Amino acid sequence: MHILPRLRKLERKYRDSLVVVGVHSSKFPNEKETANIRNAVVRYGIEHPVVNDRDFTVWRSYAVRAWPTLMFIDPQGKVIGKHEGEFELEPFDELVGDMIREFDRLGQIDRKLLPFQLEADRQAARALAYPGKIEADPAGNRLVVADSNHDRLLVLGIDGRVIEAVGAGEPGFSDGSLHDATFNKPQGMAIDGDRIYVADAENHAIRIVDLAEKSVRTIAGTGEQSLYRHAGGDARQNPLNSPYDLALHDGVLYIAMAGFHQLWAMDLDSGRIAPYAGDGGEDIIDGPLAAARCAQPYGVKTDGRLVYFADSETSAIRTAGIGPGATVTTLVGTGLFDFGDSDGTGRKAVLQHCQGLALREERGTTSVYIADTYNHKIKRLTTPDLQVRTIAGSGKAGADDGAGTTASFDEPAGLAILGDQLYVVDTNNHRIRVIDLLSPSYRVRTLEVLP
Helix, strand or coil: CCCHHHHHHHHHHCCCCCCCCEEECCCCHHHHCHHHHHHHHHHCCCCCCEEECCCCHHHHHCCCCCCCEEEEECCCCCEEEEEECCCCHHHHHHHHHHHHHHHHHCCCCCCCCCCCCCHHHHCCCCCCCCCCCEEEECCCCEEEEEEHHHCEEEEEECCCEEEEEECCCCECCECEECCCCEECCEEEEEEECCEEEEEEHHHCEEEEEECCCCEEEEEECCCCECCCCCCCEECCCCCECCEEEEEEECCEEEEEEHHHCEEEEEECCCCEEEEEECCCCECCECEECCCCEECCEEEEEECCCEEEEEEHHHCEEEEEECCCCCEEEEEECCCCCCCCCECEEHHHCECCCCCEEEEEEECCEEEEEEEEHHHCEEEEEEECCCEEEEEECCCCCCCCCECHHHCCCCCEEEEEEECCEEEEEEHHHCEEEEEECCCCCCCEEEECCEC
16 A cells, blocks of 8 residues: 555656556455455555456466565566565656666557556545544534545534535645645544544644634644654654554544554644554564554554554554553454454454444443454454454445344444444445444444535
8 A cells, every 4th residue: 555656656657658557465355355456446546457366376476475566577578677565766766767768769668558447437426435534522512534535524413414524625735724725545533622633644644623723734744654664753844654543632642653553642732753652563562662563553542541552454452551661462363364253252352454443431341342344343342351242244245224233334444432322434335324332233324424
């Protein structure tokens, strides 16, 4: 995902002489389904053909060892280069330009444009487009939805009516008024009165929406992705790496910094930002905050005592303490390649690429509601007994309402609780679903978003 924006720039610059073919060799079973790959192609704005290499046939034939790997193929079909890992745009731009000039000199470049019909062009207009996250504002009795592929936020009443649309609706990185400012695939949020803090994922920035002042401004990030882990500092001067979700407590903004495999924290008074938990290595290792390891945290919430986070690549739910001597502790999850779909206790329960969570105090315990994204389910983890059970979702992708486990979702990614209702961003269905937490069957309904 990190190299897609750079590839897109090369594709557009050299559109008459460079062809990019994506090969999707998936780790998770859910990613082997062609329909899910098609959704990902549209969601991430991919403009080149993608083959579903579900059995790793292409992977093996090119002796690939890592995600991502780029193979360079000349006009005669011969492999002339290979690169593993992410890359900086400028050297690659120079390399591709040199290759094109050399093969042009040899008369081997065919500049006829290939006829592609983009999957995005087949999509119907809709109120929401691949919404990523949702947040509740109990004081205002309202919801805020990251309408990610429309590059905006929607402030909704609990009846689904749009109170305010924030953002121009086009990808960009500009501050300004509520309607003129631009975002790029916004994701998680934290609400403090009329202020909404936003993880602007593909701008690699943290923005603040002030509904009272009707303004949007950037408080962290430069708009560029950092290719290297660093120690942080002045939040406006330091590039970030795919912030996906936020949680706010006592003047500190906790950030699920997926691209760095870390949790970060920003002191809102001082404007300083720094790693909070994880040393940057991708793994599932508990221990002191600085020595622990995480793997693409996508969701984060806090109850003021612990920071709970969904560690998506390890299909894990974990906590990071707050205060002196704090540690990272895993509640559910065991390894980078351990995933599945099983209820149970603690590490006997198994999830598949969970992406969001919500917290609720219930009868003296903390319930952690989990968007078990690739299993198309919503699960409940209770503490301290660490019991995990499915409350909604049949496990098959769909859009059916009804009693909890007979209803269906399609890659739910974000959760929020308002009153006795659990609101679910059902990403691939472009919908908001509502689960009644007081219903013995956890009944599911669809919330219609109204202009």
